[in-house]
Amino acid sequence: MAAERVSTAAAGAAAAAAERAARASYGRLVALLAARSGDLALAEDALSAAFEQALVNWPADGVPRNPDGWLLTVARNRQRDVWRSPAERSRAPLDDLAEVAVSPLDDMDPDVDPGGIPDRRLELLLVCAHPAIDAAARTPLMLQAVLGIEAARIARAFAVPPAAMAQRLVRAKRRIRDARIPFVVPGREALAERLPAVLEAVYGCHVLERPGSGLEGEAQYLAVLLASLVPHEPEAWALAALVTLSSSRRRPDGPYVPLDEQDPRDWDRALIAEGESYLRRSSSLSPSGALGRFRLEAAIQAVHCARARTGTTDWPALLTLYRALVLVAPSLGAHVALAGVVGRLEGPAAGLSALEPLVGRPGVDMFQPYWATRAHLLAAAGRREEAVVAYDTAIALTDDDTVRTYLRGVRG
Amino acid sequence: MRYTLLLHYPEMTVESLGAEAMEEGQRAFRSYASALDAAGVLLSAEVLQPSVSTTTVRLVDGSLQVQDGPFADTKEQLGGTFVIDVPDLDAALGWAAKAPSVAWGAVEVRPGSVFYGDGAWRPNA
Numbered sequence: 001m002a003a004e005r006v007s008t009a010a011a012g013a014a015a016a017a018a019e020r021a022a023r024a025s026y027g028r029l030v031a032l033l034a035a036r037s038g039d040l041a042l043a044e045d046a047l048s049a050a051f052e053q054a055l056v057n058w059p060a061d062g063v064p065r066n067p068d069g070w071l072l073t074v075a076r077n078r079q080r081d082v083w084r085s086p087a088e089r090s091r092a093p094l095d096d097l098a099e100v101a102v103s104p105l106d107d108m109d110p111d112v113d114p115g116g117i118p119d120r121r122l123e124l125l126l127v128c129a130h131p132a133i134d135a136a137a138r139t140p141l142m143l144q145a146v147l148g149i150e151a152a153r154i155a156r157a158f159a160v161p162p163a164a165m166a167q168r169l170v171r172a173k174r175r176i177r178d179a180r181i182p183f184v185v186p187g188r189e190a191l192a193e194r195l196p197a198v199l200e201a202v203y204g205c206h207v208l209e210r211p212g213s214g215l216e217g218e219a220q221y222l223a224v225l226l227a228s229l230v231p232h233e234p235e236a237w238a239l240a241a242l243v244t245l246s247s248s249r250r251r252p253d254g255p256y257v258p259l260d261e262q263d264p265r266d267w268d269r270a271l272i273a274e275g276e277s278y279l280r281r282s283s284s285l286s287p288s289g290a291l292g293r294f295r296l297e298a299a300i301q302a303v304h305c306a307r308a309r310t311g312t313t314d315w316p317a318l319l320t321l322y323r324a325l326v327l328v329a330p331s332l333g334a335h336v337a338l339a340g341v342v343g344r345l346e347g348p349a350a351g352l353s354a355l356e357p358l359v360g361r362p363g364v365d366m367f368q369p370y371w372a373t374r375a376h377l378l379a380a381a382g383r384r385e386e387a388v389v390a391y392d393t394a395i396a397l398t399d400d401d402t403v404r405t406y407l408r409g410v411r412g
Numbered sequence: 413m414r415y416t417l418l419l420h421y422p423e424m425t426v427e428s429l430g431a432e433a434m435e436e437g438q439r440a441f442r443s444y445a446s447a448l449d450a451a452g453v454l455l456s457a458e459v460l461q462p463s464v465s466t467t468t469v470r471l472v473d474g475s476l477q478v479q480d481g482p483f484a485d486t487k488e489q490l491g492g493t494f495v496i497d498v499p500d501l502d503a504a505l506g507w508a509a510k511a512p513s514v515a516w517g518a519v520e521v522r523p524g525s526v527f528y529g530d531g532a533w534r535p536n537a
Contacts, residue, residue: 132501179523180413182500 014058025068027146027225031120033075035183040127040145040173046078047071068117121146122229123183129197130181137172138197139204144169146225147218157213159399195230199239199294202226206243210400216250219243227278237282238294244275245301256402264308272305293329296321300337315345332358336369339377348381368397372407379410387411414455414524414536415504417494421517422487423462440512448496448507459492488517495524 026047033043050071064070127133128141140158143149155165175181186194206219223243227236248271249262279298286292300321307313322338335358343351355374358364375390391411398404426434441459448454460466463482470477482489491513498504501521508519524536 130501132505180500182502184500184502186502 010062011059014063015055025071025117026148027121027124028117028119029068029072029075030145030148031124031183032072032117033079034145035120035123037079037177038180038183039177041170041177042079042082043075044145044148046075046082049078050074072117119229120183121225122185125198125201125226125229126185126194127176127181127183129194129201130176131194131197132179132181133172133175134168135197137168138201139208140165140169141172142201142222143205143215143218146222149215149218153214157208157215191230195233195236198226199235202239202243203294206246217247220247224278232285234282234285235292235294237278237285238292238298241275241278241282241298242294242301244271244278245298245305248272248275248305254402256400256406258406259304260313264311267305267308269308272308275305276302291324291328293325296325296328300325315341319345332361332364332367333369336367336373340373343373343377343380348377351377352381366397368394371397375407375411413500413504414495414497414527415501416522416524417496417504417508417511418490418520418522419492419494419511419513419517420488420520421491421513423464423489423491424516425462437512444510444512445494447510448494453496453498453503453507455495455497457492457494460490463489491517 029047030040030043033046034040037043053074054067054071058064124145125142128145129138133141140151140154143154144151151166151169152162154169155162158165185191202219202222205215205222209215209217209219220240220243223236223240227233227240230236248268249259249266250268251257251262251266275298279295279302282295282298286295300318303314303317303321318341319338322334322341325334326338336355339351339354339358342354352374355370355377358370364370371390371394375387375394378384378387378390388411391407395404395407395411398407424434429437445454445457448457466480466482468479468481468483470479494507494511496504496507498507501523504521504523508514508521511519513519526533526535528534
């Protein structure tokens with residue numbers, strides 16, 4: 001009995017250690033395993049085999065002193081076995097075979113990283129958002145390769161069938177390997193060209209991250225990771241701020257409450273403080289330079305979050321920020337949000353006029369926020385019948401149940 | 413790693429283009445090829461005659477069909493190929509971007525699979 005309890009406890013400790021190693025190191029290890037051969041799928045398979053091995057070995061032998069090093073060694077051996085198999089021998093580059101004959105621990109350079117494992121995750125993020133990769137595959141690739149999220153969960157968040165998502169990921173990984181997309185950090189100028197796509201893919205994760213999507217917290221992890229890997233990039237810190245500040249207001253359960261009706265006491269003060277620190281960092285990196293899109297969006301979030309401290313929302317500040325945002329990044333969403341702020345400050349008629357230029361723009365008919373904002377403004381202007389029509393359109397375009405319920409309620 | 417750069421562009425003649433522009437294009441291709449050569453990455457380069465000179469051979473229902481004209485009758489035609497040997501896709505894309513014809517057409521960058529040499533097919537690596 002006692003022995004059984006001990007082994008259960010050991011198994012529990014080992015499982016917890018494996019879990020921690022998984023969360024903290026998954027992306028690091030995948031990046032390192034994939035960097036030389038470019039074979040992301042094999043790197044992931046080898047690493048998951050190593051994790052399985054850990055769950056068998058660690059409870060019996062104890063958790064190794066350097067779990068990451070252990071996992072890396074086992075995964076490297078696994079890669080080598082695959083490369084040496086008859087099926088792969090004809091395909092595997094000879095220099096890769098020669099290379100794996102050396103100890104995998106040679107990869108560890110204590111001068112580069114005190115933990116011993118060099119961090120190649122920026123290379124991995126750049127590969128995931130490489131211009132030669134289909135834009136629709138970039139965010140899913142990051143979620144899988146950097147965070148280890150399985151295809152089925154990504155598929156749910158993207159609302160596509162699991163088989164379709166799995167195929168999209170397999171194709172992208174094959175392309176990385178076969179076209180030899182390099183795991184490198186390009187020079188400063190090329191990095192500046194490539195970074196927007198990486199930011200965009202992380203932002204794509206944030207957009208998907210509704211409660212119940214199964215992705216809560218993942219965009220924040222990715223955004224902060226990216227910023228820490230390119231610490232001199234103001235837009236990367238701005239994206240980290242944007243995602244962190246919006247996360248502070250995430251409400252896991254319960255009915256939908258529009259932002260300006262939320263009680264700031266429900267918000268996460270620690271996340272607000274964290275997000276504000278990222279925004280300050282972003283500002284300090286480009287004090288006078290042109291404001292980037294994510295800086296403006298983060299500043300908008302910061303204005304909303306400031307209500308937790310001041311008790312009021314600074315609408316004129318929001319108006320200024322949204323006016324700047326539609327110049328820098330004239331998305332439908334930015335225009336609709338601007339119209340909402342105009343409506344609040346200058347009355348519903350002014351808000352409706354601000355929506356007017358959007359009529360006929362591609363995609364606007366299917367853009368839920370346009371119809372929801374239009375409905376609110378029409379209702380505020382006393383144009384009851386038109387408001388009901390707009391509400392009905394918004395409701396039909398809503399895929400979130402709580403939002404639908406809310407809209408039905410205000411439509412009356 | 414071997415990549416083939418496939419240069420697609422609308423076909424032009426000396427008449428439609430003017431002798432001077434044609435000369436200018438040829439000069440640009442000369443210096444592009446020399447640059448590839450000087451970098452030690454050029455394996456072969458070929459600029460093709462216009463598709464009016466091309467003939468396509470097909471087997472249709474078991475019988476050989478020889479037809480004048482290109483495989484696909486499109487506005488942009490394959491106009492030339494460069495086979496280069498570079499470390500990775502980024503390097504290949506870099507050379508593709510320098511091809512003179514990007515100014516007037518698309519450059520497709522296709523990784524090689526196997527190539528024939530010294531009496532055998534060899535994997536591209």
